[in-house]
Amino acid sequence: MKIQKSFSSSETGTLYVVPTPIGNLEDITYRALKILESVAVIAAEDTRNTKKLLLHFEISVPLISYHEHNKLSREEQLLARLANGESVAIVSDAGMPAISDPGYELVQAAIEVDYPVVVLPGANAALCALVGSGLATDEFLFYGFLPRKKKSRVEALERLRQAKATLLFYESPHRIRETLQTINEVLGNRKIAIARELTKRFEEYIRGEMEEICTWAADQEWRGELCIVVEGSQETELASDEKWWETFSLKGHVEHYMQTENISSKEAIRLAAKDRALPKRDVYQAYHIDKE
Structure with missing residues (x-):
């Protein structure tokens, strides 16, 4: 167990996680500017972008690159x-480091060796989109960017299909159409909101139902990174005495999955065992013995 008292004196330096504006420079906080002015070095995802921010606020602290391709080598230097x-x-x-951006590994490494880590509050696109969507905010699940390949994207969404929480995704303008189509195919016609150009002059929210937005989105020219907010599952869970498989034998249970899901007996045995909370070997044995 480790306890960090963030503002007690320390013999080491402090790692500050500093959010930056996601579009509107006025969203920088006084505290963020104070920290950026006071540190020895700023580790930036893209030093060219951060240099523009620092020039605007007349901050001359040295920059060092820290991004997806060099984060492991930079970690040793920063520690x-x-x-x-x-x-x-x-x-x-833009936004909070470590949220769909580099930073997690450095935070983890600093914590491992007991260096203080202080996270500043600030701009975050996902939370802005959630609140502005008009969908439920009492429970939500942030996923980030869905996989590029459709098969992997479908698998990810299948895992989220039963979640009651509002779902949050990031997406690029180049993949938005196919991502929306896959969400519609897997999750169905739910309520959805798309937020684009958040905090900027052309900020826009598109709210509606999935099917109508998929149709509308096909002819649009998309620009800027997007936030997709999707209503959580509204399906009613079956009561414990309404399990659909209770009238099936073990063999029938397995064969039902094989026929309806078009899967192998091995995968069907796994699913049946999960439904019944039984060891797979018990279902395997019953299925193959019944077949003989």
Whole structure:
């Protein structure tokens, strides 16, 4: 067990996780500017983008790149600075570092060696989109970017299909049409909101039902990263005394899955065992003995 008292004196430096504006520079906080001015170095996802931000606010702290392709090699350098008593700020191009952006590994590494990690509050596209969607906010699940390949995308959505929580996704303009189509195929005609260009001049929310938005989206020219907010599952769970498979024998249970889902006996045995909370070997044995 480890307890961090964030503002107690420390012999090491502090790693500050600093959110930056997602579009509107006025969303930077006074505290974020103060921290960025005070640290020894700023680790940035793209130093060119961060340099523009620092120039705007007349901050001249040195920058070092920290992104998906060099994060492991940079980690050792940044931890060494912290060990020497230098504080480090990590920023992404926009929003909260480590949320669909680099940062998680560095935070984890600092915690492992007991260096203080202080996270500042600030702009986040997913939460803005959630609140502005008009969908339920009492329970939500942030997924980030869905897989690029359709098979993997379908598998990810299948795992989320029964979730009652409102679902949050990020997507690029190049994949938005096919992603919406896959969501519609797997999750069905739910309520949905798409938020684009958040906090910018052309901020826009598109709200409606999945089928109508899929049809409308096909002819649109999409720009800027998007947030997709999808209503959680409204399906009613079966009561414990209404299990659909109770009238089936073990053999019949397995064969039902094989026929309806077009899957192998091995996979059908696994599903039947899960339904009945039985060891797979028991279902396997019963199925093959009954076949003989």
